[in-house]
Amino acid sequence: MFQTGGLIVLCGLLAQTTAQLDVLPLSLDNGLPLAKTPPQDPHPTDLAGSLTSGLSSGLLSKNLLGILQNLPLLDVLKSRGDTSGGLLGGLLGKVTSLVPVLNNIVELKITDPQLLELGLVQSPDGHRLYVTIPLGMILNVKLPVTGSLLKLAVKLNITAEILAVKNAQGRIHLVLGDCTHSPGRLQISLLDGLAPLPVQSLLDGLTGILNEVLPELVQGEVCPLVNEVLSHLDVTLVHSIAEILIHGLEFVINI
Template sequence: MFQIRGLVVFCGLLAQTTAQLQGLPLGPGPVLPLVSGPTDLAGSLTGALSNGLLSGGLLDNLRNLPLLNILNLGRDNSGGLVGGLLGRLTSQLSFLKNIVDVQIQSPQLLELGLVQSPDGHRLYVNIPLDLGLDVKTSLVTSLLKLDVKLNITAEIVAVRNENGRIHLVLGDCTHPPGNIKITVLDGVGLLPVQLLLDNLTPFLHITLPGLVQSTVCPLLNSVLGNLDMTLVHDTADQLIHGLKFVIKV
């Protein structure tokens, strides 16, 4: 009997409390932000491009660049593109014969940059690379270690195909002239090494950016063709309408 009477009292109190609460004015709840478009689209795009380049084997491709083969071709100086480019380096080529091996070690893809054209219809992706070069010569027993930094700049545009579907395509993809920096990490101070470096640097300035470009650009084109369709649609929609990306610096 006591338990039943207690239950009746509890139910009465509960009903009274509920009635009092219903009479109180409700305060304003949290206001949810209205999202009118994709957030951090620029960051999502550069992240997807970077991941695509890495998963597509960019670093392995850079390690396997045929630098020694190009150097041997330059030594022949028998004409053609490389021979023509190196024609003015004839005096240096005899010294380069002391190089027995050139390899790219520990290449790195640095953080991609993004710039939008003034009209808003194009994106320019800056692809910075850091390449460690080991140069083995017959002049000294130790390796000549170099650090090479260079950039590839790629243009991305949005187009519609004959079916009306929009997609991203690669426009110009090149390396800015003179945009290469070579630093000696090891081997400074020895006269033969310094002479070798003085002769090797012009050769690298002429040949290395083009080799890197021929590796990066086709791979980037493939990456664009395999991006997530939501990301492609959001990016293309911004570009077609000339809307400005919020690019975090």
């Protein structure tokens, strides 16, 4: 004989199970949703890449390349080019023939400025980072002697020291320490092959002047931008790097 009581119990269990399934949230593929992984702090091996990437993008967004392209290089050279104890008098000595040439340069213009891949090293005590900012550009030089345009490839490195400091409120941030160029490390090469001997002599003298003037001029523009970019880096990134530097821990550099 069919048991009515058993049927009632079975129906009750089925109804309860159906109700429980109805309240379970389903994803689009009819499976249970996966739990979201909470965001993690940057791993130490990512900090170096994040820092150099942030500095590069920051410098570019601050129009570094446009600033370099519009440097008043010829005006600066001429303003320092008097022979009465000025730049030319101190550097060139017997190469006095360059003085009238410099004063009559038809064109000296920077084109194709580039920000190359940044380098990063940590100081031996662990409390500082040194960022190498390599720059490249082309100098278009038109001399009356030739009447044609000469192209010079120029490479220059600016080195920025980064420190971590803590203010009176206990907040830590990154600041710019020394920001310099390496004397004598300016690389200048003629792109258009060999120049005639008279022109080559003039270019040698001009290169000597550029070695004294151009790095200083570029440094004066780049270093304030680096300091400004540091103040606008991601807060989490700044905090992570500053904590490492303040305690002198090893900064993992793999870029």
